[in-house]
Amino acid sequence: MQIHNLQDIFREIDELYLYLRKNNISFDSNGLPVLKKEMFLSEWPDLVIPFSQRKNRVVVDKKKTVLCFFDSDSKLYPRLTKVFEEIEEYRQYMGVVELDVTLTADMDEEWQKAIALLNRLFLAVLAVNGIKVIANTRAQGLIAYNETPSIPQGVMIASGFLGCDKINNYFDFSYLEKVMSLLPGKLIIYGKHDSKVEEQLDTMGISFRVYKDFHRLSKEVYHGRQ
Numbered sequence: 001m002q003i004h005n006l007q008d009i010f011r012e013i014d015e016l017y018l019y020l021r022k023n024n025i026s027f028d029s030n031g032l033p034v035l036k037k038e039m040f041l042s043e044w045p046d047l048v049i050p051f052s053q054r055k056n057r058v059v060v061d062k063k064k065t066v067l068c069f070f071d072s073d074s075k076l077y078p079r080l081t082k083v084f085e086e087i088e089e090y091r092q093y094m095g096v097v098e099l100d101v102t103l104t105a106d107m108d109e110e111w112q113k114a115i116a117l118l119n120r121l122f123l124a125v126l127a128v129n130g131i132k133v134i135a136n137t138r139a140q141g142l143i144a145y146n147e148t149p150s151i152p153q154g155v156m157i158a159s160g161f162l163g164c165d166k167i168n169n170y171f172d173f174s175y176l177e178k179v180m181s182l183l184p185g186k187l188i189i190y191g192k193h194d195s196k197v198e199e200q201l202d203t204m205g206i207s208f209r210v211y212k213d214f215h216r217l218s219k220e221v222y223h224g225r226q
Contacts (some may be wrong), residue, residue: 006111009118012080016121019084023128031117032150033124040155041066041095041132048097048158048190048211051079054089058214058221066134068097070160070190070213076101080118083125090131097158097188098123098136120150134158134188137178154185161191162213176200 025033046064049056050071059065067090069076076099079086090096099119103112119136127133135157151157157179175197179187187201187208201208212220 013118020124028150032120034150035127037152039127041134045094050214053214058218062092063094065093066095067093069100070162073102087129095132096126097134103138153183156186157182157184158188161189
């Protein structure tokens, strides 16, 4: 099945929801699957790379590589419809970051919740199949999803900083609030550095690492081999 419209998305949500029910996953008051701490990756990876680039030669060791989905939606929707047939592919890697289908503040709130649920259901399907997972901070901006028990405290989370404006105001704590709502053990930042964000994280004692995005990393690697 391909996803073309809202109806297709809700059909996909129903399919994933039923699958998780059959695999004894419970759900919180917001309808999000409740994941256990042991389902999450605990060790830092050497490399974070988009699923679409997993076969690139910059991937030296799959068992030290985390797959992410900080990519265009056109590359993400097929992952939803093929999640069950691609389980063995994910097993080859160290872990997988939660799906990152686009959520923006100007979207209808109910639509945002549906996408957040879709992303989390996908993560849960991987988790129940023994694949180590990493939560994505994107959905934490939703009021109804803050402080949700769906994600346990002290686990590894990730954020994509591609295309994000840097914080120019020292009193802008919007990103920090997202992170603190999850109280993570470790934080992966995929993309560019943001000195003010990093200063805020340091102040709060959040352990984080910044991983270069694929395009910047591949340019450096290939340039170095020439």
